[in-house]
Structures are given as structure tokens and as C-alpha cells.
Amino acid sequence: MTDFVAPPLNPPVRLLLGPGPSEIHPRVLRALSANTVGHLDPYYLTLMSDMQQMLRCLFRTQNPMTMAISATGSAGMESTVVNLIEPGDSMVVCVNGVFGERMFDVAGRAGANVTRVDRPWGDIFEPSHLKEALAKKPKVVGIVLAETSTGALQPLEEISKLVHEAGALLLVDAVTALGGVPVEVDKLDIDAIYSGSQKCLSCPPGLAPASFSERALQVVLNRKTKVQSWYLDVSMLAKYWGQERVYHHTGPINMSYGLYEALRIVLEEGQEASFARHLLNHKALKAGLAAIGIKYAAREGHQLPMLNAVTIPDGVDDAKVRGALLNRFGIEIGGGLGAFKGKVWRIGLMGHGSRQANVLTFLGALEQLLAEQGYKFEHGASTAAANESYLSHKA
Amino acid sequence: MTDFVAPPLNPPVRLLLGPGPSEIHPRVLRALSANTVGHLDPYYLTLMSDMQQMLRCLFRTQNPMTMAISATGSAGMESTVVNLIEPGDSMVVCVNGVFGERMFDVAGRAGANVTRVDRPWGDIFEPSHLKEALAKKPKVVGIVLAETSTGALQPLEEISKLVHEAGALLLVDAVTALGGVPVEVDKLDIDAIYSGSQKCLSCPPGLAPASFSERALQVVLNRKTKVQSWYLDVSMLAKYWGQERVYHHTGPINMSYGLYEALRIVLEEGQEASFARHLLNHKALKAGLAAIGIKYAAREGHQLPMLNAVTIPDGVDDAKVRGALLNRFGIEIGGGLGAFKGKVWRIGLMGHGSRQANVLTFLGALEQLLAEQGYKFEHGASTAAANESYLSHKA
Numbered sequence: 001m002t003d004f005v006a007p008p009l010n011p012p013v014r015l016l017l018g019p020g021p022s023e024i025h026p027r028v029l030r031a032l033s034a035n036t037v038g039h040l041d042p043y044y045l046t047l048m049s050d051m052q053q054m055l056r057c058l059f060r061t062q063n064p065m066t067m068a069i070s071a072t073g074s075a076g077m078e079s080t081v082v083n084l085i086e087p088g089d090s091m092v093v094c095v096n097g098v099f100g101e102r103m104f105d106v107a108g109r110a111g112a113n114v115t116r117v118d119r120p121w122g123d124i125f126e127p128s129h130l131k132e133a134l135a136k137k138p139k140v141v142g143i144v145l146a147e148t149s150t151g152a153l154q155p156l157e158e159i160s161k162l163v164h165e166a167g168a169l170l171l172v173d174a175v176t177a178l179g180g181v182p183v184e185v186d187k188l189d190i191d192a193i194y195s196g197s198q199k200c201l202s203c204p205p206g207l208a209p210a211s212f213s214e215r216a217l218q219v220v221l222n223r224k225t226k227v228q229s230w231y232l233d234v235s236m237l238a239k240y241w242g243q244e245r246v247y248h249h250t251g252p253i254n255m256s257y258g259l260y261e262a263l264r265i266v267l268e269e270g271q272e273a274s275f276a277r278h279l280l281n282h283k284a285l286k287a288g289l290a291a292i293g294i295k296y297a298a299r300e301g302h303q304l305p306m307l308n309a310v311t312i313p314d315g316v317d318d319a320k321v322r323g324a325l326l327n328r329f330g331i332e333i334g335g336g337l338g339a340f341k342g343k344v345w346r347i348g349l350m351g352h353g354s355r356q357a358n359v360l361t362f363l364g365a366l367e368q369l370l371a372e373q374g375y376k377f378e379h380g381a382s383t384a385a386a387n388e389s390y391l392s393h394k395a
Numbered sequence: 396m397t398d399f400v401a402p403p404l405n406p407p408v409r410l411l412l413g414p415g416p417s418e419i420h421p422r423v424l425r426a427l428s429a430n431t432v433g434h435l436d437p438y439y440l441t442l443m444s445d446m447q448q449m450l451r452c453l454f455r456t457q458n459p460m461t462m463a464i465s466a467t468g469s470a471g472m473e474s475t476v477v478n479l480i481e482p483g484d485s486m487v488v489c490v491n492g493v494f495g496e497r498m499f500d501v502a503g504r505a506g507a508n509v510t511r512v513d514r515p516w517g518d519i520f521e522p523s524h525l526k527e528a529l530a531k532k533p534k535v536v537g538i539v540l541a542e543t544s545t546g547a548l549q550p551l552e553e554i555s556k557l558v559h560e561a562g563a564l565l566l567v568d569a570v571t572a573l574g575g576v577p578v579e580v581d582k583l584d585i586d587a588i589y590s591g592s593q594k595c596l597s598c599p600p601g602l603a604p605a606s607f608s609e610r611a612l613q614v615v616l617n618r619k620t621k622v623q624s625w626y627l628d629v630s631m632l633a634k635y636w637g638q639e640r641v642y643h644h645t646g647p648i649n650m651s652y653g654l655y656e657a658l659r660i661v662l663e664e665g666q667e668a669s670f671a672r673h674l675l676n677h678k679a680l681k682a683g684l685a686a687i688g689i690k691y692a693a694r695e696g697h698q699l700p701m702l703n704a705v706t707i708p709d710g711v712d713d714a715k716v717r718g719a720l721l722n723r724f725g726i727e728i729g730g731g732l733g734a735f736k737g738k739v740w741r742i743g744l745m746g747h748g749s750r751q752a753n754v755l756t757f758l759g760a761l762e763q764l765l766a767e768q769g770y771k772f773e774h775g776a777s778t779a780a781a782n783e784s785y786l787s788h789k790a
Contacts, residue, residue, distance in 0.1 A: 006445035033428035050401035071466035206647035252601035
């Protein structure tokens with residue numbers, strides 16, 4: 001076998017307006033290439049502490065056990081489930097999209113006795129939808145705050161109350177939510193939560209911010225069985241991320257640099273300003289799409305500002321449009337997943353990517369491609385409507 | 396809670412001569428900051444294929460299921476164990492250091508019925524040590540090729556034969572080995588193997604190259620139970636890394652850029668040249684240390700070229716020497732782990748870090764610090780002996 005040396009690295013320049021990875025801030029890219037130190041270097045230990053403190057700000061929590069799992073968002077999901085669940089424990093999983101579906105799978109693999117509650121894709125859970133499942137007194141209830149596959153934003157206030165009244169722990173997927181909408185861990189009494197670096201934090205994929213309440217941590221520390229995953233065992237991770245700094249695994253140094261810088265950027269802007277910016281650009285995009293007859297897949301009033309899942313108009317070729325966006329305009333948007341495959345586009349305006357320039361670029365390019373496919377609409381209507389939206393919200 | 400913005404990123408410059416992360420090649424650092432593309436972008440899919448092919452070269456295998464797990468080396472370990480083991484399956488784990496110990500823990504968490512075979516730290520396993528355990532016909536035998544905690548290199552030829560004669564699968568830890576010594580997956584008939592990006596590949600920590608034989612893959616595909624880890628389930632990963640390219644998790648794009656460039660560098664140099672370089676610098680370091688009376692912890696004839704575990708001389712203060720190396724010279728070496736804590740230093744000459752300049756810098760700094768502690772030796776002896784070693788091997 002002859003050794004193969006691949007060609008020099010040369011990635012094309014893309015405008016990342018899909019469901020993540022999002023546009024990466026240039027400062028984050030530069031941070032990734034900073035000189036590496038050891039995972040037990042005093043500098044790295046301080047950086048870990050600072051990263052934890054910044055994550056606590058974003059999660060709006062005082063939880064000591066707030067850190068970044070050394071893997072992508074899906075491992076963040078797995079970390080919350082496998083730490084809280086012992087074989088035979090009961091768990092309720094709310095499924096209204098791909099990521100609820102994934103949590104259901106993960107919970108089963110952890111040995112949970114899972115009750116699944118379904119809602120139509122694009123819809124949300126009302127408190128009443130959970131009453132029957134909560135009557136069974138589950139140990140854990142898992143739910144997705146921002147369902148990336150449908151663009152739905154799940155209200156949690158009342159559900160959190162019901163979950164805790166039933167004596168259960170509340171486990172929340174905030175992969176797409178964190179940094180783009182308020183994620184109130186303490187106020188909502190969330191027990192375990194995880195996110196991903198590559199959405200509204202505008203850092204490349206590879207890390208999963210996570211936080212465990214004191215109550216959840218006690219559940220982990222008082223388990224009868226070992227956590228099935230050594231890598232994700234929070235009782236050991238707590239010693240690496242806590243005061244002891246006991247070596248567990250080799251921390252992902254340079255990815256941590258990236259996340260550190262990404263968190264600095266979000267907090268420099270200010271969370272309220274960032275949330276407002278996400279909302280402003282979402283409204284403009286929505287106005288622009290409405291002007292050319294394109295509708296949202298998620299329920300009205302519960303649409304995510306950072307992830308716009310829209311229904312592909314009849315007669316329009318999904319693959320052709322997305323392919324031309326990518327190849328002619330360098331723009332990536334996402335296709336539909338699962339039940340939404342071929343039916344939905346997912347347009348991300350996340351973190352650094354949530355900008356007026358991107359909204360206008362995307363709408364202009366989309367109009368061009370729709371026109372080529374014979375779709376009937378008034379040219380220029382979408383960018384005009386988007387700009388009107390900006391004007392009206394600045395007035 | 397007031398938002399906290401951490402200070403600007405400003406890591407100190409270190410010479411990484413510990414057990415990993417190793418010195419990172421500047422080309423790899425630059426690759427990390429290349430512009431991000433999506434995880435399903437045609438460019439990224441090609442990059443994945445090329446990375447797989449380069450990993451096959453390094454693992455010396457034709458295994459289609461060769462890829463990089465999206466997490467650090469310890470998750471690589473977990474991926475091999477949890478895919479091959481179903482609850483109740485029997486597994487033999489060979490323990491002669493921290494990483495064998497870790498594998499024993501991981502196997503138990505996967506529900507294996509584990510037989511543990513111990514050897515003294517620093518020693519290796521002879522085929523005879525495994526006969527009794529193999530008589531029980533285990534499903535899997537796990538062993539560490541390069542034990543990073545002791546510096547021992549484990550011969551696998553005969554053990555592989557015995558393991559397969561017993562009808563078992565051979566699972567090998569090559570975290571520290573890959574890129575520094577030959578790792579002959581096909582020739583040695585290894586069924587599952589994993590490594591880490593941060594050792595002899597000179598890439599930051601965060602990815603775990605891994606390979607599964609066709610035999611191992613069939614075992615995974617014919618399991619009666621689901622793999623307990625969704626994130627590490629090779630049956631699903633095989634669809635993302637295989638022809639189908641079915642979305643599983645969001646690939647760690649920029650870390651992949653780094654590993655891609657790191658693999659290019661190793662293969663540009665050539666594996667034989669890289670192995671010879673590691674050996675040359677190891678011999679010189681060893682000659683230098685011998686000249687000032689410092690001995691190796693691992694058994695003679697079975698010492699790793701990339702990780703030199705040496706016994707701390709009597710009367711020398713471990714913490715003081717390592718602290719001063721770091722703070723005054725910017726040099727990181729590793730302390731001892733587990734049974735070797737306070738007794739052993741671990742000096743890594745890995746990948747890009749395995750260079751004559753580093754050997755001499757380290758020996759010179761060490762001499763200075765030993766002299767300050769009143770250690771008796773002839774000044775200059777270690778660097779002279781190291782340089783003599785270089786001269787003799789170049790002759």
C-alpha cells in the first residue's frame with residue numbers, strides 16, 4: 001500500500017446560513033490557531049474557569065457544574081441522559097422533531113423505561129399534553145427548547161412547574177437556543193441542559209456546553225450503578241472542572257480557545273442586544289419571504305428567531321435550489337430532515353451570521369433561483385419587504 | 396448576575412515535552428483557522444474521504460471503517476469497547492498502567508463480564524501471561540500498545556495469534572503509538588483500534604482516529620442489543636463515513652482540518668523516516684539521561700521512543716523541578732500517574748516535538764534545576780552524551 005498524501009487544504013468560502021455550523025466570527029477562527037498549552041497547564045485551568053463563568057452567564061445559572069463536554073452537541077445530549085438515568089429508570093421524552101426523536105433513542109440506549117409523548121412536527125407542547133405522562137411519576141422529562149429540525153421554540157415556564165410538581169428532573173436541549181434566545185436555567189429550574197458550539201455561539205462544531213443543577217448532580221453522585229459512559233461521567237468531569245482539577249481526559253485545548261473567544265464576543269455584545277438582533281433579522285427575513293409567498297413550517301407565535309424552517313413552494317425543486325445556492329452563490333442553507341425531507345428549507349441566522357447583509361444576500365439569491373424555476377412572484381418584493389421591516393423596527 | 400467577559404486569549408508559549416498534547420506543527424495551527432464549511436458540504440465529504448485514506452495508511456489497513464471519532468482518545472477507547480461488547484459478553488483486559496486500568500473501567504460500564512490480567516507497571520505482557528484468561532474463550536481481548544503512563548511498548552505478534560486462536564477479537568489502544576512506531580493493523584490482525592490526535596500526529600487534542608476490521612464491523616452489525624452510546628455507534632457512524640454520507644452528528648469541521656494537515660505532514664515525511672527520527676531522538680535523550688544517572692521506568696528493550704518515563708532521582712523534588720521547567724524555561728513535561736505519581740517523569744518526544752534541539756534544550760534545563768537541588772552529576776554530561784549518540788548514529 002503506497003502512502004497517500006491528500007491535496008493541500010483549500011476549503012471553499014461559504015456563507016453558512018444553514019442549521020449550523022453557522023458563520024464563524026474571524027476572531028474565533030484566529031483563536032483556534034493560538035499556540036497550544038497542556039491540558040493541566042495553569043493557563044488552561046484558568047481558561048477553563050473563565051469559560052465556565054461565561055457559560056454560567058449565558059445559561060443564566062449559578063450551577064457550579066457548568067462546563068463544555070469535549071464533543072459535539074449530540075454528545076451533550078448523551079451526557080445529560082446517561083448521567084441522570086440508571087437502567088430501569090423512567091423517562092418521558094417529548095418528540096416533535098428530529099432531536100426529540102434522537103433523545104428518545106439515546107434514553108432507550110441508557111436503559112430508561114421511556115414514555116414517548118408526540119406532537120406534530122412544527123408544533124409545540126402545551127402543559128396539558130404532558131399530564132398523562134407525568135402522572136406516571138417519571139424520574140426525568142426531556143424536552144427540546146429550540147427544535148432545529150422544525151424551527152419551533154418551546155415555552156418551558158409552565159411545563160417546568162408541572163415536571164417538578166411530579167417530582168421529576170427537567171432535561172432540556174438548548175443546542176440551537178443558547179446565545180440566540182434567553183435560556184433561563186435557574187429561573188426555569190432546569191436540571192440538566194446542553195448546547196453546541198456551532199449555532200448561535202458562532203464557533204466551529206466540537207464542543208457541547210452543558211450545565212447540571214445541584215439537584216441533578218446529587219442524583220448523579222448517589223447513583224447505585226456507574227454511569228455507562230466513562231467519557232461523559234459527570235462525577236469524574238466535576239473533579240476535572242471543579243477545584244481539584246483531577247486529570248480525566250485530555251481537554252480539547254484549541255477548540256476551547258475558540259469557544260472562549262466566541263463566548264467573549266457574545267458577552268461583549270451583551271445578551272439582550274444579541275437576542276434583539278436575532279429577532280430583528282428573523283422578522284426581516286420572514287417579511288421578505290412572506291412577500292414572495294413562502295410560509296414557515298413551525299406554529300405561528302412559536303418560531304425560532306435563529307432557525308427559519310420554511311415550506312418549499314409547490315413546483316420548486318429542492319435539490320436544484322440548494323445546489324445552486326451553494327455552487328453559484330456560495331450560500332449554504334439546510335434541507336429538511338426526517339418527516340420534513342424535501343418539504344422544508346432551514347435558513348439559519350445564527351450568531352455572527354444574523355446580519356442584515358446576509359438576509360438581503362440570501363433573499364436576492366433565492367429570488368434569482370426561483371425565477372429560473374418559473375415560480376411566480378414580483379421581483380424585488382422580498383428584499384423590499386425585508387428592508388421595510390428593518391425601517392419599521394428602527395423607527 | 397452581571398455578565399462576565401474573560402480577558403483576551405493569551406496563552407503562554409510552551410515547549411510541549413509531556414505525554415501530550417505534543418508540539419503542534421505551525422501548519423496544523425494554521426489549518427485550524429481555515430474558513431469553516433458545512434458538515435455535509437461536498438468539500439467536507441471529500442476531506443473526510445481523504446482523511447480516512449491517510450488514516451488507513453498510518454494504521455496500515457484496508458479497513459473501510461477507518462475514521463476519526465469526534466472526541467478525544469478516551470472516547471476512542473470507549474467507542475471500540477461499547478461497539479464490540481453487549482451486556483454479559485466476556486472481555487479480557489490487560490492492565491499494566493493507567494490506560495489498561497481505564498479500559499477495565501470502560502469495559503465494566505459497557506456491561507462486560509471482565510477478566511482482568513495484571514502485570515507490574517512498566518512491564519509488558521508475554522503470551523504466557525494470557526493463556527489462563529484466553530482459556531475462558533472471551534469475546535474480546537483489550538491491550539495497550541504504547542502505555543503512556545509507563546513508557547512501555549507492548550509486542551503484539553504472538554499475542555494476536557493466541558487471541559484469534561481463542562476465537563476472540565483483538566482490541567488495541569494505539570493512542571500514543573500512532574505515527575511514532577509502526578501500527579500494523581492488517582498484518583497483526585487487529586480488530587478494533589483507536590488513537591488520539593494530540594500525540595505523534597502533532598495535532599491538538601479533540602479527535603480519535605479509529606479503525607474496525609470487517610470481522611469487528613460484522614459483530615457490531617449483528618448485535619442483539621443497540622450500542623449503548625448513540626454518539627459512538629459504529630453502525631451509524633459507518634453510514635456517515637461510508638458511501639451514504641447519512642447525517643449523524645455535526646462533524647467537527649475545523650478540528651478535522653487540523654488532523655487532515657497533521658496527517659499530510661506525517662505522510663509527506665514518510666512513516667519510516669518518522670519512526671527512525673523518533674528512535675534517534677529517544678536514544679539520544681536516553682544516553683543523555685544515563686550520563687547523569689537517570690533511569691527508565693519501563694522494562695529494558697520495551698521502551699517507547701516517543702514517551703520516556705524515567706525514575707525521579709532520590710532527593711529530587713518532583714513538583715519543584717516540573718514547576719521550574721514550566722515557569723522558567725517554558726517546558727512542559729508530565730508527572731507520574733497513579734502508582735507512578737511523584738516517582739516518574741514522563742518526557743514526550745512526539746511527532747513534531749521529536750527533534751534534536753528539543754532534546755538538548757530539555758537536558759540543559761534539567762541539569763540546571765538538578766544542580767540547584769544539590770543533585771551530584773558532572774555538568775554538561777547529559778548534552779555531551781546526547782550529542783555523541785547523534786554522532787554515532789549518523790556515522
